Amino acid sequence: MDVLAGLLDGPRARGAFLLRMVMEPPWSVRVEDRAPLCLMSVTRGEAWIVPEGGTEPVRLRPGDIAVARGPAPYTVAHTPDAAPRARIGPGGTCTTLHGQPLAESLRLGVRTWGNAPDGATAVLVGTYLLDGEISRRLLDALPSLLTLRADDSGGPLLSLLDAEIARDEPAQSVVLDRLLDLLLIAVLRAWFARPGARAPAWYRAMGDPVVGRALRLLQNAPAHPWTVASLAARAGVSRAGLARRFTELVGEPPMAYLTGWRLALAADLLREGDDTVESVARAVGYGGSFAFSAAFKRVRGQSPQEYRNGNRAR
Structure with missing residues (x-):
């Protein structure tokens, strides 16, 4: 088992938090869940990711993939200057900025969440809720936010994940976990293999x-x-x-x-x-x-x- 495999071994690769977020502007979500790793990909429209600490916002278009490394918070919104309207806390809890629950009012179906069923923007979100000491070697080698454009990302896997995420079949959570694992491996391989990449020495x-x-x-x-x-x-x-x-x-x-x-x-x-x-x-x-x-x-x-x-x- 190498370190990349170790990231996805055992309970770290089981029960990942997956959903499709569908939004109509104006919208902005503050993410403070402290999760070690979150993968996001726009399938329709566009979204901006605004990291904490003055780092430049990143614009995502269809097929682009971003990986945010916790525990630092960040904001996902329709524009980089949009004020947050909702907050995601530890365990995927969703509230207003004042703490009122929002999960039920924004539920749009199986693993689908947002403010409009036919919103202009759709984002696939996959969050790993646990990390370990093996995976820390890999996580420490990543920036707080990495992005891959559509041409460099895992196109077929994205399509499969998008098709499966709202299905409610037997063992569906296992299917989604495996698809998310494969997509994350493809993204990290592409990230470390890109020209000028500063992959860790062990890699x-x-x-x-x-x-x-x-x-x-x-x-x-x-x-x-x-x-x-x-x-x-x-x-x-x-x-x-x-x-x-x-x-x-x-x-x-x-x-x-x-x-x-x-x-x-x-x-x-x-x-x-x-x-x-x-x-x-x-x-x-x-x-x-x-x-x-x-x-x-x-x-x-x-x-x-x-x-x-x-x-x-x-």
Whole structure:
């Protein structure tokens, strides 16, 4: 499993919040849901996204895709200077700016929401409500708002998502989650592959025949008792050659990367599951809970149990 796959693994890819927003001007929605990732695409008309903090507004036309990275708020509107008329809070709650509920009054059908059934603008919205330590490596590499124009985005997938989003069939939520996953993967691949892109070092290194193989070995079998020598043997190069090339391309030595990967996996297991600390430790390659707890606390500043309790309380 690589970091891009890790973003969409487990509960992070289940139960995503999906809807079609249909609006007739004037309209403006303030988004303060603190979601880690939200994908938006205009299918009719146009919309403006106005990020927080003075960043230039972005105009979306049909086929364009934007990905907003939380938790910073932003506004989606018919013009960049429109005053917000509604607020989206955590969990997708919709209210006026004074807190009165709006969800029922703006409901237009299955997964369809807005102020006019035949409004001039339609926007597909897909929001990932949970994130984890694995996905954080990817999210931290993204700008607060990225956009792809229609020619560079996932056209066929957009059409499929648009056709499916208002259907109410058995297992429809699973179909929509998978379509959203595929669309997000296509968008991120296109974003990192564009000319002049500043993809993170680990992403670029995946394309190297030696370091890419070493990365996949570490990611797919984190519990294996890896050494630089055993990793180099599997990659078909010398120990010194792998250590030097890995550090140059990834930005840290192989064993440091492995430690970070193991602890990220462990953090997600602690957050999402009920396995004991001992079981989590062995699942990610530690001989027991004592060594694992010491490493976890050294990196994260709290014990595994404190981390689990804190996340569940939130």
